[in-house]
Amino acid sequence: MPTIVHGFDWPDRVVVGTVGRPGARTFYLQARDGRRVVSVALEKEQSAVLARKIDEILDEVRSVEGNPASVPETTPDELVDHAPLDQPVEAEFRVGALSLGWDPSTAQVVVEAYPLVDPGDDDLDVDLDLDSDEAEPVEMMTLRLPVGTARAFAARTLEVVGAGRALCPLCGAPMDPEGHVCAGPGDSW
Template sequence: MAPLVHGFDWPDRLVVGTVGQPGERTFFLQARAGKQLVSVALEKEQSAALAERIEEVLDELMAQDGNPYSVPALTPEGLVDNDPLDQPVEEQFRAGAMGLGWDPSTAQIVIEAFPIVEIDADDLDLGELDLEEIDVVEIEPTEVMVVRIPVGTARAFAKRTREVVGAGRPICPLCRIPMDSDEHVCELPDGFR
């Protein structure tokens, strides 16, 4: 059966936002087109990696001779979006694998999010494990989110995402662990005092 595709070719809005307090936040990739609203839960690290990779792709495209796709170096002022997530935030699925691509025919960044696929370990018969005899089984996802955005929107999306990721708990400069309160106790490696 073909997966349910939540497609957004030119969304009215695409953002990463959070629900909850720092240290307990849930990250969401949210797209809206008209009345269609889809929110996909992400890990903080997925959000950061997505923003970083989008910036890399945009910088590579901008560096091409003559910048043929008119990729902006900075976020266009009219595309800045600092508003909270649209309500209601209802998790469509939790993202497992994500894909990022470039469509030169439309000059758009393409973002794909696939749900986590859970496999019951009891259903697997591993017996004597011989890596050469393992059959790879491709599992078709039940749904997927596919969003296509122009380069200016992609630059604004990446900037906002980096800001949202960075708005969490401050990092201790000594032990590099997030600080939950003013009563933070460093967990320094042996030999450091």
Template sequence: MGPVPQTAHTFDWPDRLVIGTVGRPGARTFYLQARAGARLLSVALEKEQSAALAEKIDELLDELMAADGNRFSVPDEAPVELVDDDALDQPVEEQFRVGIMGLGWDPSTAQLVIEAVPAQPVDPETLEPVGPEPEEVLVVRIPVGAARAFAQRTREIVDAGRPLCPRCGEPMDPEGHVCGLPDGPQ
């Protein structure tokens, strides 16, 4: 991935890690937000990145649960006391827009490690990044129970968008929907 970013925003055992949204369904901006004490950091990401992160976290936790007789005590469901349904902390100030996300496991601390690197402009011909390497990265380390709760909340946030058209499967806007299928809602 090249040289190490100059600024690493690191949150070990944060007080809070959530994905939330700003805006109405159909025009929501997704944010990954970490808080430790008075430190608050928000990075913008796509709905698809949010959904993929939740899916990968659950896959990793399921693998750990099945391996070595679950020696890391991975819960199969989000522990009730760790479920966080509150809104994003205010103010939501975008540090950067996420380009690449990484997910890892640190067995020495029994924590999942989430890394988010800013998006870089790409050459439309080669799709290779252009310009300097990103100068910052967000690194968050969370224990398995918090990770399970984070993934559950993220799925709920992603699913709370616009309802899908029962005919064409596309999201419907509150102002109306032009269905791509014959005889669909107009």
């Protein structure tokens, strides 16, 4: 079975957003090109790592003498996006793995998202080819982000990740609205 690729070469919009209350949020990576919108579900930590790694790649490219890709140091004001996710939000798949790269020929950050694979699941998100040592995903998402868009994506993603539950000033654990059991500094369980 051929892999379905949700590809976005020059997307109009790429964001990470959430649905739900802090403590029970579901994170989504969403891309839009014209009227086509594709969303995939991912974990909070995957979102944070993706944003930090994109910033690292951009900083590394920016440090090259002469900055040939014109990578901005900060998010360009015209690319700041605080709008909610496009509705309805329906995940094509849950992300299991992400890959990240740099395409110097187009000066774009390349993000690939692959579905989560549960080997015990009868409805696998992969095509098992018995003649091959590797499993092929049934679908994937590929994003090619220009440098300004990538910088804006990373900044927004880190804001969304940081907008969750407040942290306890004593133990540093997230506090739930229903209450918080705190070990406090120096207390041990």
